[in-house]
Amino acid sequence: MTAEHEHIPPWYKQFWPWFLIGLLGSSVAFSLVYLTLSIHYFDGTVAEDYYKEGLAINQQIAKQERAQALGLSATLRADPTTGDIVVDLAGDDHPERLILKLIFPTESHRDRELTLEHVRAGRYVTMLDEPLRYRWYLHLQPDDGPEAAWRLTGEARFPTGDEITLVPGI
Structure with a gap:
């Protein structure tokens, strides 16, 4: 009996390696897009003296009154x-x-x-x-x-x- 060799194509001609590379590539592309958007539309950080600003609400109410x-x-x-x-x-x-x-x-x-x-x-x-x-x-x-x-x-x-x-x- 002779064993028939099954022809396996090289990795670059198969579906699964390209599918996995595509997933990784799309995640990198989306990450770069979101990074660019977050840098461009930066909305500032929380104020360093947020506690003082919170206490200032009483002053704002006094101004209103x-x-x-x-x-x-x-x-x-x-x-x-x-x-x-x-x-x-x-x-x-x-x-x-x-x-x-x-x-x-x-x-x-x-x-x-x-x-x-x-x-x-x-x-x-x-x-x-x-x-x-x-x-x-x-x-x-x-x-x-x-x-x-x-x-x-x-x-x-x-x-x-x-x-x-x-x-x-x-």
């Missing part, structure tokens, strides 16, 4: 063609200038801080160098930083021709 006690509210209009921002402040406090913080929800490098100058009874104006787009959180306060006496907050999607209402809030 102070704004409510003064009866403060504001309407904001942003002209998309000229870049003018006009804020009409209603209530018992009319400082010489206001600080408007525009906070982008997902990318902190887009955050902006504008100084509005008092032009007449309760009206403040400033100009933007480029029109606003997308959604923003708005914080309006009389001074810069955490030492401000009060704060009004709101949210808006730009460009818009509508008035945006800012009310006391955290």
Whole structure:
């Protein structure tokens, strides 16, 4: 009896080695894609002084109560063609200038801080160098930083021709 030799093709002509190499290659490719996305859309680290920031919530509540006690509210209009921002402040406090913080929800490098100058009874104006787009959180306060006496907050999607209402809030 003669034994017949079964012809076995070389490894590079077989299915399973290429299937396993394909699995490994696709996992490396997906890992590189996710690494690139995570570097590009880095959202920052947890603040080093998170405990102090957590305790600062009491200060934010005090600002809200102070704004409510003064009866403060504001309407904001942003002209998309000229870049003018006009804020009409209603209530018992009319400082010489206001600080408007525009906070982008997902990318902190887009955050902006504008100084509005008092032009007449309760009206403040400033100009933007480029029109606003997308959604923003708005914080309006009389001074810069955490030492401000009060704060009004709101949210808006730009460009818009509508008035945006800012009310006391955290």
